[in-house]
Amino acid sequence: MSVSKAVSLPDVVMNTAVNAEIIAVGSELLTSKRVDTNSLYLTEQLNDLGIEVTTKYVVGDDRARLAETVRTAVSRSRVVLLSGGLGPTEDDVTRDAVAEALGRTLVFHPHIAEELEARFTKMFRVMPQINKRQAFLLEGAELLSNDRGTAPGQWIDHKNCWVMLLPGPPHELKSMFGRECLPRLEARVPKQSIETLVFRVAGMSESDLDQTISPVYKRYENPVTTVLAHAGDIQVHLRARCATPAEASALLSEVGTQIEALLGDRIYSRDSSSLEETVGALLSDAHATISLAESMTGGALADRLTSVPGSSAWFAGGFVTYSKKMKSQALGIPLEAIERHGAVSKETAEAMALAVREKMGTTYGLSVTGNAGPTTDGQEAPVGMVYIGISDARGTDVFHRQFIGDRPRIRSFAAQMALDILRRRIA
Amino acid sequence: MSVSKAVSLPDVVMNTAVNAEIIAVGSELLTSKRVDTNSLYLTEQLNDLGIEVTTKYVVGDDRARLAETVRTAVSRSRVVLLSGGLGPTEDDVTRDAVAEALGRTLVFHPHIAEELEARFTKMFRVMPQINKRQAFLLEGAELLSNDRGTAPGQWIDHKNCWVMLLPGPPHELKSMFGRECLPRLEARVPKQSIETLVFRVAGMSESDLDQTISPVYKRYENPVTTVLAHAGDIQVHLRARCATPAEASALLSEVGTQIEALLGDRIYSRDSSSLEETVGALLSDAHATISLAESMTGGALADRLTSVPGSSAWFAGGFVTYSKKMKSQALGIPLEAIERHGAVSKETAEAMALAVREKMGTTYGLSVTGNAGPTTDGQEAPVGMVYIGISDARGTDVFHRQFIGDRPRIRSFAAQMALDILRRRIA
Numbered sequence: 001m002s003v004s005k006a007v008s009l010p011d012v013v014m015n016t017a018v019n020a021e022i023i024a025v026g027s028e029l030l031t032s033k034r035v036d037t038n039s040l041y042l043t044e045q046l047n048d049l050g051i052e053v054t055t056k057y058v059v060g061d062d063r064a065r066l067a068e069t070v071r072t073a074v075s076r077s078r079v080v081l082l083s084g085g086l087g088p089t090e091d092d093v094t095r096d097a098v099a100e101a102l103g104r105t106l107v108f109h110p111h112i113a114e115e116l117e118a119r120f121t122k123m124f125r126v127m128p129q130i131n132k133r134q135a136f137l138l139e140g141a142e143l144l145s146n147d148r149g150t151a152p153g154q155w156i157d158h159k160n161c162w163v164m165l166l167p168g169p170p171h172e173l174k175s176m177f178g179r180e181c182l183p184r185l186e187a188r189v190p191k192q193s194i195e196t197l198v199f200r201v202a203g204m205s206e207s208d209l210d211q212t213i214s215p216v217y218k219r220y221e222n223p224v225t226t227v228l229a230h231a232g233d234i235q236v237h238l239r240a241r242c243a244t245p246a247e248a249s250a251l252l253s254e255v256g257t258q259i260e261a262l263l264g265d266r267i268y269s270r271d272s273s274s275l276e277e278t279v280g281a282l283l284s285d286a287h288a289t290i291s292l293a294e295s296m297t298g299g300a301l302a303d304r305l306t307s308v309p310g311s312s313a314w315f316a317g318g319f320v321t322y323s324k325k326m327k328s329q330a331l332g333i334p335l336e337a338i339e340r341h342g343a344v345s346k347e348t349a350e351a352m353a354l355a356v357r358e359k360m361g362t363t364y365g366l367s368v369t370g371n372a373g374p375t376t377d378g379q380e381a382p383v384g385m386v387y388i389g390i391s392d393a394r395g396t397d398v399f400h401r402q403f404i405g406d407r408p409r410i411r412s413f414a415a416q417m418a419l420d421i422l423r424r425r426i427a
Numbered sequence: 428m429s430v431s432k433a434v435s436l437p438d439v440v441m442n443t444a445v446n447a448e449i450i451a452v453g454s455e456l457l458t459s460k461r462v463d464t465n466s467l468y469l470t471e472q473l474n475d476l477g478i479e480v481t482t483k484y485v486v487g488d489d490r491a492r493l494a495e496t497v498r499t500a501v502s503r504s505r506v507v508l509l510s511g512g513l514g515p516t517e518d519d520v521t522r523d524a525v526a527e528a529l530g531r532t533l534v535f536h537p538h539i540a541e542e543l544e545a546r547f548t549k550m551f552r553v554m555p556q557i558n559k560r561q562a563f564l565l566e567g568a569e570l571l572s573n574d575r576g577t578a579p580g581q582w583i584d585h586k587n588c589w590v591m592l593l594p595g596p597p598h599e600l601k602s603m604f605g606r607e608c609l610p611r612l613e614a615r616v617p618k619q620s621i622e623t624l625v626f627r628v629a630g631m632s633e634s635d636l637d638q639t640i641s642p643v644y645k646r647y648e649n650p651v652t653t654v655l656a657h658a659g660d661i662q663v664h665l666r667a668r669c670a671t672p673a674e675a676s677a678l679l680s681e682v683g684t685q686i687e688a689l690l691g692d693r694i695y696s697r698d699s700s701s702l703e704e705t706v707g708a709l710l711s712d713a714h715a716t717i718s719l720a721e722s723m724t725g726g727a728l729a730d731r732l733t734s735v736p737g738s739s740a741w742f743a744g745g746f747v748t749y750s751k752k753m754k755s756q757a758l759g760i761p762l763e764a765i766e767r768h769g770a771v772s773k774e775t776a777e778a779m780a781l782a783v784r785e786k787m788g789t790t791y792g793l794s795v796t797g798n799a800g801p802t803t804d805g806q807e808a809p810v811g812m813v814y815i816g817i818s819d820a821r822g823t824d825v826f827h828r829q830f831i832g833d834r835p836r837i838r839s840f841a842a843q844m845a846l847d848i849l850r851r852r853i854a
Contacts, residue, residue, distance in 0.1 A: 030480045032471035033653060035462045044459035053457045054492060056485040065481060072499065207555045210516045218517065227516070228455050230596075237455075292747070298733025299726035302747040306725025309801050309834060317753035320719070320729040320745035322738070326787065330744065330757070360753065374736050402550055405575060407736060409598070 018051045021073040025085035027060040038083045050192030061091040070101035084168030086151035088130040104139040144180040148172040195248035197238040200269040202420040216258045232416035276304040282426040283314035291360035292318030293352040296370035316360045331355040344381035353389030365391040372410045386414045445478045447506035454487035465510045477619040488518040497528035511595030513578035515558040531566040571607040575599040622675035624665040627696040629847040643685045659843035703731040709853040710741040718787035719745035720779040723797035743787045758782040771808035780816030792818040799837045813841045
């Protein structure tokens with residue numbers, strides 16, 4: 001591993017496992033309406049340096065509890081970042097809590113107080129006395145300047161750990177971290193190259209996918225493989241961390257190739273594109289067009305396709321045929337045939353796909369009919385039953401599935417499956 | 428404070444200071460792209476019971492670290508909630524970590540395994556062997572049933588603490604917490620009366636709304652008023668916390684009446700119903716029906732209306748007319764007229780609304796045509812321009828608006844406005 005010029009510094013980290021913990025401070029972040037977003041920015045910055053975030057916390061304005069949290073984090077991680085609680089008021093407890101946790105005193109710095117006063121004077125205001133609290137630094141701390149607000153930050157080299165106190169407002173935190181913390185971290189952490197590879201997969205369950213690919217990815221600690229699933233859409237993230245970009249790419253390629261061989265055409269995207277974007281690009285490349293006849297998905301399929309910018313080039317239009325009458329009237333399918341086979345049937349799905357393709361003069365016609373629940377009310381088909389029809393010049397095919405879950409889940413699984421059927425037909 | 432019948436239970440908490448800690452598990456939640464949102468829902472539910480959340484954590488799929496976190500939380504709080512990591516795969520470590528932290532063994536429950544297998548059989552699938560992992564419960568744990576997925580939850584009474592293991596997917600977690608955890612907590616925690624009142628508002632901006640109602644709500648610390656805005660939909664939440672339900676209701680009524688007087692018919696719902704649910708109920712009550720001709724919203728309007736259970740009673744169907752040709756062909760509007768006025772014009776919106784109503788024989792016809800961007804490519808209309816047509820036996824009217832923002836934002840504002848226009852027409 002190359003450690004670059006940073007190796008000459010006294011406290012450079014020689015191994016690759018630099019871990020960080022992020023502590024967001026503030027009782028307002030413990031309400032049901034607010035999330036801590038500073039940690040997302042900090043995570044991105046740390047990851048780019050090859051530093052992994054292992055735990056995040058949100059702690060209220062409670063000195064004892066915060067001190068306990070800081071003690072835990074400092075005992076096991078190389079980097080500890082705190083955001084918030086550096087203001088001038090009584091409930092800003094970060095300075096006191098960190099001092100307690102690290103066993104250091106707080107020292108008043110007159111020149112910081114003077115600078116704060118100058119700032120207020122510039123705004124034609126008199127500095128409230130309580131702002132003097134912001135002129136206290138932990139014993140041995142370095143000042144991190146704040147060019148967007150009054151709260152100064154602090155950097156403390158504590159035993160095996162770098163502790164940073166950052167302000168809560170995001171624009172203050174970002175500016176301070178970028179100007180003051182990044183250069184210090186870059187000088188101390190050996191350079192690493194991090195490369196990622198993402199596969200997006202349709203047409204299999206999360207557990208089936210994991211069973212298929214885990215024999216491969218478990219043999220590697222690097223890259224780290226993560227499987228994420230949502231509504232029938234699965235993402236496989238591979239993240240390699242090496243000394244050079246070439247090594248990281250080679251490693252990703254080694255593992256990625258094996259995973260690709262196992263998943264085959266169930267992978268629909270290698271560049272984070274969504275399924276509708278993938279389908280749109282395929283249609284566009286083939287100079288082909290699509291029209292839709294949706295029943296159970298009720299416009300969700302059209303909504304997804306038209307969410308792709310430029311979709312008007314390949315999406316001709318759709319019919320949301322929510323009644324037998326409309327299936328018949330708008331698509332020209334004999335009502336008698338729908339009544340005979342049922343609205344949710346192979347025959348109706350087939351007729352819908354064919355009819356919409358012919359009516360709209362498109363390359364493909366795609367249809368979905370089914371029962372999304374919550375009840376079977378009068379419908380012949382059980383909740384979760386779905387038929388998907390795809391029609392082109394070669395003919396019309398129908399696929400059948402039984403989903404379980406609530407109405408939104410069944411609808412989104414059906415839409416996902418329909419788009420995947422279309423994708424396979426074009427590809 | 429009234430403590431009600433719960434006082435007779437052995438482990439009821441007699442003072443009001445019941446603290447909770449929430450631990451979200453999953454390495455994907457430690458990336459720079461994802462936040463834990465489950466804790467927001469859980470916080471809201473716990474607050475309603477008078478339970479305060481004092482610390483939140485996000486921990487990766489790391490058994491030892493998670494066990495350490497659980498030990499800390501259990502040692503100092505009455506309620507400890509974990510979400511995620513209950514899946515069937517190797518990296519789902521929650522069961523093992525909590526067992527280790529609490530010093531309990533994991534016990535295999537054959538009947539849980541059987542139920543899991545039955546679930547797979549229902550989907551005509553064979554259960555992968557790894558799913559058997561989900562049939563292990565901690566020694567002494569109670570099963571929390573999952574009606575939305577395979578991962579069972581667990582409730583453990585551990586010394587002075589109630590520990591809950593909940594699944595990560597939000598719809599599974601919410602259903603499980605509501606059905607299984609809330610009743611158990613309600614039986615153990617002394618009652619406070621918390622009453623809420625929600626107004627949902629359409630047709631005004633968040634800042635206009637806040638300027639209108641803040642002179643009222645700022646005069647009250649109780650109830651607490653929160654304004655939430657998302658894509659043209661605004662919610663005003665009032666939350667009163669009193670010793671008795673009567674006191675809380677009286678307080679809500681006092682403040683709510685003043686806010687209602689200021690907002691008038693811009694309030695579309697007082698019971699948390701969405702705009703599409705409100706419209707559906709209005710149509711249903713009036714024995715009226717609706718059909719849609721959507722261009723720029725591309726099926727999003729149909730998707731929202733058909734997401735309402737039972738919508739087939741009042742939603743006849745929709746046309747996603749994404750090309751001039753389809754506007755003409757499917758709706759019978761002369762192509763020449765569309766060319767003359769432009770696809771995005773008052774005249775075309777009017778013709779679409781009228782045509783779809785007549786073609787489908789519905790009480791109302793609703794149309795949306797506009798340009799959602801990102802470019803004006805060949806379209807005459809600037810990005811963000813939208814025309815909405817509404818037609819009934821009394822005539823056809825067109826509304827015109829210019830929205831700003833990106834494609835998804837423009838589409839959702841247009842859909843929200845169209846539904847609100849329909850609501851006002853029916854009401």
